Amino acid sequence: MSMRAEYVTRPREEIANLLRRERRFVSAADIHAKLKRARARVALSTVYRTLEHLRAKGDITERIDSAGDASYMLCEPRHHHHAICSKCGKVEDVDCTAIELFAKSLRTLHGFTLDGHAMEFVGRCRSCG
Ligand SMILES: [Zn+2]
Ligand SMILES: [Zn+2]
Ligand SMILES: [Zn+2]
CATH class of the missing domain: 1.10.10.10 (Winged helix-like DNA-binding domain superfamily/Winged helix DNA-binding domain)
Structure with a gap:
């Protein structure tokens, strides 16, 4: 080398x-x-x-x-979201299968078609309670 x-x-x-x-x-x-x-x-x-x-x-x-x-x-290349601990900053990767339900109700209630989404979750991790 x-x-x-x-x-x-x-x-x-x-x-x-x-x-x-x-x-x-x-x-x-x-x-x-x-x-x-x-x-x-x-x-x-x-x-x-x-x-x-x-x-x-x-x-x-x-x-x-x-x-x-x-x-x-x-980060992994697959689609996912981040749950960020506001105390220690630790990040958990979370999937978003629950969004499918939300997208369905957006379509029926508002006639809105969801093409994409971006969001992060803020809270406290397991160790920070
Ligand atoms: Zn990630
Ligand atoms: Zn934490
Ligand atoms: Zn998602």
């Missing part, structure tokens, strides 16, 4: 591993700080570039909060 290849791939792996461990949304600045604490020398610009790469590949989900700040999480 050449020095150059190692230099290019290692930060990507460090970032991917970190995202694999985190079950919550983390910002680029959070990732940078965590890597720094773990003594990995990765520039903030590399974090941004890597996140963009992973997002383009469809490996991570980007979330924009009400303040307009972006954070990221490793």
Whole structure:
């Protein structure tokens, strides 16, 4: 392996591993700080570039909060939703079979045909009660 290849791939792996461990949304600045604490020398610009790469590949989900700040999480490609703990930030992936019923009543009650939906759930996880 050449020095150059190692230099290019290692930060990507460090970032991917970190995202694999985190079950919550983390910002680029959070990732940078965590890597720094773990003594990995990765520039903030590399974090941004890597996140963009992973997002383009469809490996991570980007979330924009009400303040307009972006954070990221490793996600499965299949359609699902996030139940986010407001205390610890832990995220559970949840499916949405119940939406089928809601879509049916939208159609019968309002004549509205649902083509898609996006939503997240906020509450408290098992450990936070
Ligand atoms: Zn997810
Ligand atoms: Zn929690
Ligand atoms: Zn859904």
